[in-house]
Amino acid sequence: MSYINGIGLISPQNTYENNEFLQNIMEQNADYLKCVEPVYKNFIDPILSRRMSRLIKMGITSAKICLADAGEIQPDAIITGTGLGSVEDTEKILGDITKEEKFLNPTPFIQSTYNTISSQIAIILKCHGYNSTYVHRSFSFESVLQDAIMQLEEGTADHILAGGIDEMTMNHLQITRRLGLWKTGPVSNLRLLEEPGPGALAGEGSAYFLVSGEPNENSYAQLIGVETIYKPSSREKLFLHVREFLESHQLNTGDIDLVLTGVNGDVNWDFLYQDFLSELFPGNAAAWYKHLCGEYHTASGFGLFTAANILKHQVYPEILALNTNSPKDFKYILLYNHFRNVNHSLILLRAIS
Amino acid sequence: MPCRIFITGSGIISGIGKNLYETLSSLMEGRSGIGRIRLLQTALRDEIPVSEVGFNHTELFELAGLSPQEGYSRNALFGIIAATEASRQAGIGSGDPIKTGLISATTVGGMDQCELYYNDFLTNDSRNVYIESYDCADSTEKIADHLGIRDYVTTISTACSSSANAILLGARMIQSGKLDRVLAGGCEALTKFHLNGFNALKILDKEPCKPFDEGRNGITLGEGAAYLVLESEESLKQTHNTVLAELVGWGNSCEAFHQTASSPDGVGAYLAMKKALEMSGLLPEAIDYINAHGTGTDNNDLSEGRAIEKLFGNHIPKISSTKPFTGHTTSAAGSTEAILSILCIQQQVIWPNLNFRVPIRDLHFSPVQKLLTHVPVHAVMSNSFGFGGNDTSLIFKKFTSSHSPSQPATS
Numbered sequence: 001m002s003y004i005n006g007i008g009l010i011s012p013q014n015t016y017e018n019n020e021f022l023q024n025i026m027e028q029n030a031d032y033l034k035c036v037e038p039v040y041k042n043f044i045d046p047i048l049s050r051r052m053s054r055l056i057k058m059g060i061t062s063a064k065i066c067l068a069d070a071g072e073i074q075p076d077a078i079i080t081g082t083g084l085g086s087v088e089d090t091e092k093i094l095g096d097i098t099k100e101e102k103f104l105n106p107t108p109f110i111q112s113t114y115n116t117i118s119s120q121i122a123i124i125l126k127c128h129g130y131n132s133t134y135v136h137r138s139f140s141f142e143s144v145l146q147d148a149i150m151q152l153e154e155g156t157a158d159h160i161l162a163g164g165i166d167e168m169t170m171n172h173l174q175i176t177r178r179l180g181l182w183k184t185g186p187v188s189n190l191r192l193l194e195e196p197g198p199g200a201l202a203g204e205g206s207a208y209f210l211v212s213g214e215p216n217e218n219s220y221a222q223l224i225g226v227e228t229i230y231k232p233s234s235r236e237k238l239f240l241h242v243r244e245f246l247e248s249h250q251l252n253t254g255d256i257d258l259v260l261t262g263v264n265g266d267v268n269w270d271f272l273y274q275d276f277l278s279e280l281f282p283g284n285a286a287a288w289y290k291h292l293c294g295e296y297h298t299a300s301g302f303g304l305f306t307a308a309n310i311l312k313h314q315v316y317p318e319i320l321a322l323n324t325n326s327p328k329d330f331k332y333i334l335l336y337n338h339f340r341n342v343n344h345s346l347i348l349l350r351a352i353s
Numbered sequence: 354m355p356c357r358i359f360i361t362g363s364g365i366i367s368g369i370g371k372n373l374y375e376t377l378s379s380l381m382e383g384r385s386g387i388g389r390i391r392l393l394q395t396a397l398r399d400e401i402p403v404s405e406v407g408f409n410h411t412e413l414f415e416l417a418g419l420s421p422q423e424g425y426s427r428n429a430l431f432g433i434i435a436a437t438e439a440s441r442q443a444g445i446g447s448g449d450p451i452k453t454g455l456i457s458a459t460t461v462g463g464m465d466q467c468e469l470y471y472n473d474f475l476t477n478d479s480r481n482v483y484i485e486s487y488d489c490a491d492s493t494e495k496i497a498d499h500l501g502i503r504d505y506v507t508t509i510s511t512a513c514s515s516s517a518n519a520i521l522l523g524a525r526m527i528q529s530g531k532l533d534r535v536l537a538g539g540c541e542a543l544t545k546f547h548l549n550g551f552n553a554l555k556i557l558d559k560e561p562c563k564p565f566d567e568g569r570n571g572i573t574l575g576e577g578a579a580y581l582v583l584e585s586e587e588s589l590k591q592t593h594n595t596v597l598a599e600l601v602g603w604g605n606s607c608e609a610f611h612q613t614a615s616s617p618d619g620v621g622a623y624l625a626m627k628k629a630l631e632m633s634g635l636l637p638e639a640i641d642y643i644n645a646h647g648t649g650t651d652n653n654d655l656s657e658g659r660a661i662e663k664l665f666g667n668h669i670p671k672i673s674s675t676k677p678f679t680g681h682t683t684s685a686a687g688s689t690e691a692i693l694s695i696l697c698i699q700q701q702v703i704w705p706n707l708n709f710r711v712p713i714r715d716l717h718f719s720p721v722q723k724l725l726t727h728v729p730v731h732a733v734m735s736n737s738f739g740f741g742g743n744d745t746s747l748i749f750k751k752f753t754s755s756h757s758p759s760q761p762a763t764s
Contacts, residue, residue, distance in 0.1 A: 078607070084488060085510075094471045097545050101396040109550030110612050110740065113460055114489065114510040119741025122609040128624055131607035131743055132518055135462075135489040136508040143507040147522070150529050175474045178481045230497065230506040342494070 002149045002223040003352070005159075006070025006210035008062040009305045010035050011293050012189075012203055016062070018069055021309045022317045025292065029188045032168045032202035033294035044124075051107050052120075055086040055167045058206040059117035060124060063161055066208035067125075071218060073210060076157035077130035078118050079147050081140030081164040083297025085114040087172045117165060129157060138339035140164060141207075141298040145226040145347065148211040163208035164298030173202055181295075183265075190319075192265035192291045200264035203294010207301030209308075215352055220308035221333075222350040224249050229344040235272075238344060239279055242336075245346055253280050257327040258316070260307050262337030263288040264295040269340055276336060277322075285316075285325040292319070300337045304347060307333040311351040358524045358601075359752070361594035362445070362536075362582030363692045364438025366431055367679045368404030368575050371416060372438055377696060380704055383724060385678050387561040387573050394469075395545045401557050403543055404575035404680025406431065417499075424482035426463035429492035431578035431685075432540035436496045440536060443582035443594055446500055451588050454505030454532045456523050457493040457580075458515030458539030460684045465542040492540055505532055510684065512739030513646075514605075515539050516579065517687025517747055521603040523583045533588040538580030538688035547683065548574060554613060562649030562681070564674035565658065565720045567711040569649045575680020579688035581695075596752040598695045601732070602635070604628025608742025614652050619660030621744035622646075626664050626734065629746040638668040639732050640748070642703050644694045645720070646736040647674020648681055657736065658716040670734070673721045677707035687737035691747060694733040698751045702726050 009015040012033035013026050026036060035058065040049055043061040052060075059080070067073060084090075089108035096104055110116065115133040122131050130151065134143035141164030148160040173182060183199040192201055211223060227245045232238035246252055259281045261273045277286050293302035310316055310330050335347040366372065368386020369379035379386070386404035390397070393405065406413075413430040414421045417437070436455075440446055445453060467487035470480035485491065493508045505526065509518050516539025523535030551557050551572060558571035583600065584592065606628060608621030615622065630637065646657055654674075661669060675693050682689050697703055706720035731751045738744045 083490075093546060093550065094468060097468065097549050098471050101545060101549050104549050104553040106550065106553035109547070109553060112550075113512050113740055115512050115739065115741045115743055116612065118511075119607060119609075119612065119743060122607040122742065123611070126609050128606055128609050128621065130605045131511070131741075132522075132605065133510050133743075134507060135459075135510040136493060136506070137488065137490040139490075139507050150525055150531075153529060154525070171475075175484055178474070178478055179484055228505065228507070230494075230503055233503075 001213060002152050003212050003215045004209050004220040004223055004308045005212045005216055005218055006066045007220065007305055007308060008065030008069060009207045010037060010058050010062045011205040011302055012036060013292050016065060018065060021313060021315065022319060025319055027188060027190045029186050031186050032173050033189055035204055053086050053088050053111050055088065055165065056111055056117060056120055059165050060121055062206040063121045063163060063208045066210055070210040073159050074125065075127060075159045075161035075210065077151055077160045078122050078127055079132050079144045079160060079162050080118040081134040081144040081298050082114055082117065083137050083140050083166050086111050087167055087169050091169065091171055138297050138337060138343035139228045139345065141301050142226050142228050142345040145223065149223065149226065152213045158213050160211045161208055162211050164301035165206040166204055166296040166298045168202050168204045168296065189291045196267045198266060198268050200266040200295035203296050203299065205293050205302050207305055209304065219352050221311040222352060224348040224350050227346040231342055232344060235275060242280055242346060249348060251332065256281060256284055256332050256334045257330045258285045258287055258333045260287050260289065260303055260333055260335045262290060263322065264290040272338060272341060283325065285327055286322040287320040288322050289320060300335060300345065300347065303335045303337065307335055307349050311349055355528045356585055357599060358527055359584045359589055359596045360581050360598045360600060360695060361584050361596060362439040362443030363597060363695060364435040365579040365689060365692050366406055366435045367577030367682060367689055368406060369678050380678060383705065385561065385707055386575065387680055393543050395548060397548060397552060401559060402561055402573055404573065405543060406576055424486050426486050426492065427465040427542035428459060428463055428540050429495040431542060432457065432492045432496045433499050435538065435578035436500060436536055436580040439580040439582050440500050444592055445536060445582065449591060451534045451591060452504045452532050453502050453534045454526060455493060455497045455502045456507055456509065456519040456535060456537045457496060458509045458519040458684045459489050459492055459541055460510050460512055460515060461541060461544050461547050462489040463487040463491050464544045464546045468545050502536060511743035512741060513683050514687055514737040514739035514743045514745040515684035517737035517745040518605060520581060520688060520691055520747060521605060521745060524600050524603060527583060527585045533585045535583045536580055537583055538578065539685040540578035541576055541682055541684040543574060543576040556650050558649060561708055562677055563708040564647035564649040564676055564706060565654050565713060566709050567713050569651065569654060571650055572648045573680045575682040577682045577689060578685050579692050581688060581691060598698050598749045599752050600747065601750045602629040602633030602748035605745045608744060610742055613740050615656035617656060619656035621742045622657050622660035622738055623663055625744040625746040626660065629734065629748050633748045635732055637665045640670045640734050641730045642697055642733045643670050643672045644690045644733060644735045645672050645674045646738045647676055649676065653738065655713060655715060658713060662717060669718050671703050671721050672718060673704050673706035675704050687745065690735050694735040694749050697730045697733055698749060701728060701730050703728055703730065
């Protein structure tokens, strides 16, 4: 069994202090949603952090917040998912080498390697256990959770620090806007569905979770299962896959109290979520969260934070609701995310008691 | 008892050959792939040797059996070529219902094209297709689509141990029952990006690398791709494939010491090797050969050597680094060297550590200097260590059907 026993989240919302659950929502009228960041010197020795790029600081700090939340438990393994790693460092090197291949500063190169976050956390925690990094678009964080669940099943670890982290920069936004991924100018995150159009609102965030084999008084939720579905050949195949996934955990669609979707305001792709809900979960409560964190490869980390808190506190912030259905209690939450119909994923959670 | 993991396919492209056959010939004849840079457009071309795959983009499309098209990185083409060779050997794609996954590894991903077109990315729409193909997942998805693999797809990046961790994950997913067959490995194309990055760290040798030599002076980079097919016993009952070797042990450990340097006593290396050895149930003296990480840096070879001495005591196996043949293919090194290790078991040979002259003063062993043939090789350990102290060790064993009470249908 796997349980979420600690959470640390740096996001475009007020989440890093871990003392409220989506009470004071941040509205940003912006090209992309930027994280509300803590003062890093409160978390990382300034001598160490001086040369660290922003993503590394975000990762280490959210990991530390997570472990503090879990009661300062030393993890046996550290696994991180990141779609793009340190975009800032990668851009620095590209900017340099496309001009002149001379006098390159090695620090951005070191930090641009995707495994830097997991290994920097290991260095700070002196954790010699299993350490890995997944870098597969919108499967990155889900692959982390699958690995963590397997570790617990194998009995090779009791506590796994599992995270998902990505950053956005204005430069990267402008480059990827060419692909039609994003809104073409600043929009308000709280009016995303009111003004439908193509492109998502980009975002960023760093979410770490302590995934443990036993629950405790601080547990948020039980992590029942995680499924990734690559390029389903048809929508029927996808729906069948979802049903089979639920059946493998002795559940059917009616048992799900809330479906937390990855709706992101991009009319070119959001219709798939509508189909998913109307076909599989027509009477269930449905919600979204990407107006709060934006779209990025590891955004389901924010989704997992949201679902885990709903289950722990049995509160359902109105800002999340996509429809008027609202169950009395929340026992099972299913997260469903997809990235342009290529990387589909399911995360299934259950309330502790 | 956890199920057994059988290796039934392998495919490889590197500076010493575009397929398994050429690779084997080069190894047998002691032919290194290291030389002057010919293809990579870099100001360092006359300063630093590398082991390049000697085919340009158009030629790689031909080798991959594809018509030239936009959006393919050199990295993805390497991946498709090696993964296809491995898949053909094991019959993936024959339409059987075996649950099959692809776990691929890379670190620079599609950077080889990205760095050529970055100024276009900033200023115009002419190269948009390469914006989409610069991340790590792109080569993985192109391989998966080329081979029709759908049941599980992911990408790992742990720097220079990436593809060893892909193999390790593949084995774990089979043991957990999630998959029955996995294509696992990695690909990496040389880029100005990482050539300059390593150069800025001052760890590239200006001559071909000399692992485990007292006068070693750094890494020689290489490029390529290598993939293995891993099968469960159940899968094997359906495919009746020939087993090339068995994967009997793996260990992943983190140095937690420094972002780019190994600890002096190689604690991460020691722990990874120890875990793998314990899992295999083999005694230290049962390991016939270690295909070392052996990069040729001062730091790695000494700390890896010390970790080996600590773990193996008086039973130090034959050791060599094959990086003087292939160069250090970074994310593809783990799976490249896994295949070279399996070849030792199949051919009953041990590859020499080229360019070695003088033993390291602080170590008590010398690597194998000449090709050894007709030597018994039953079990081989293959080490892969990466930046950030991501250390992984794998143990392959000669296949015998009597290892467990439940015998596979084939032999």
